[in-house]
Amino acid sequence: xxxxxxxxxxxxxxxxxxxxxxxxxxxxxxxxxxxxxxxxxxxxxxxxxxxxxxxxxxxxxxxxxxxxxxxxxxxxxxxxxxxxxxxxxxxxxxxxxxxxxxxxxxxxxxxxxxxxxxxxxxxxxxxxxxxxxxxxxxxxxxx
Numbered sequence: 001x002x003x004x005x006x007x008x009x010x011x012x013x014x015x016x017x018x019x020x021x022x023x024x025x026x027x028x029x030x031x032x033x034x035x036x037x038x039x040x041x042x043x044x045x046x047x048x049x050x051x052x053x054x055x056x057x058x059x060x061x062x063x064x065x066x067x068x069x070x071x072x073x074x075x076x077x078x079x080x081x082x083x084x085x086x087x088x089x090x091x092x093x094x095x096x097x098x099x100x101x102x103x104x105x106x107x108x109x110x111x112x113x114x115x116x117x118x119x120x121x122x123x124x125x126x127x128x129x130x131x132x133x134x135x136x137x138x139x140x141x142x143x
Contacts, residue, residue: 012115019111027052030086031063038062051078053086055101 028035029050037047038060049061064070069087070078078084089097 006114010117012117014113014115016110016112019109027058029060029063030057030088031067032060034060051084051086053084053089054097055086055089055104057086057088057104059086 032038036043037049039049039062040047051059051061051064053059061075064087065072067087069090070084085092085097089100092100
């Protein structure tokens with residue numbers, strides 16, 4: 001886990017909140033970890049072969065076929081009705097699915113923001129390119 005390393009350099013956590021896979025622009029397939037569609041002709045989302053389960057997990061259709069949970073004939077029905085259950089929840093009852101989804105939203109992924117840190121002023125002159133710039137000119141470019 002990276003948290004001890006992050007804290008060791010002096011970063012202080014500003015916020016932490018639960019995040020679903022669908023909240024992340026580059027959510028990847030739970031099986032192959034690939035973040036793009038395997039069957040898409042271009043690299044622009046939305047990818048027609050990436051399916052998002054009600055439990056917020058994402059899967060490439062080709063990976064689902066490899067599990068034998070689904071077959072080619074079922075894809076059209078899933079596309080038409082937009083309802084399906086991924087391998088993680090396919091055998092759960094409705095109460096278990098709700099609990100699984102709640103827990104996945106609450107515990108699986110978190111989105112963390114950090115308070116900014118600044119290098120000590122005496123480091124300003126350690127880099128040749130910084131010697132000729134004033135702090136004011138750097139600040140002006142940041143606003």
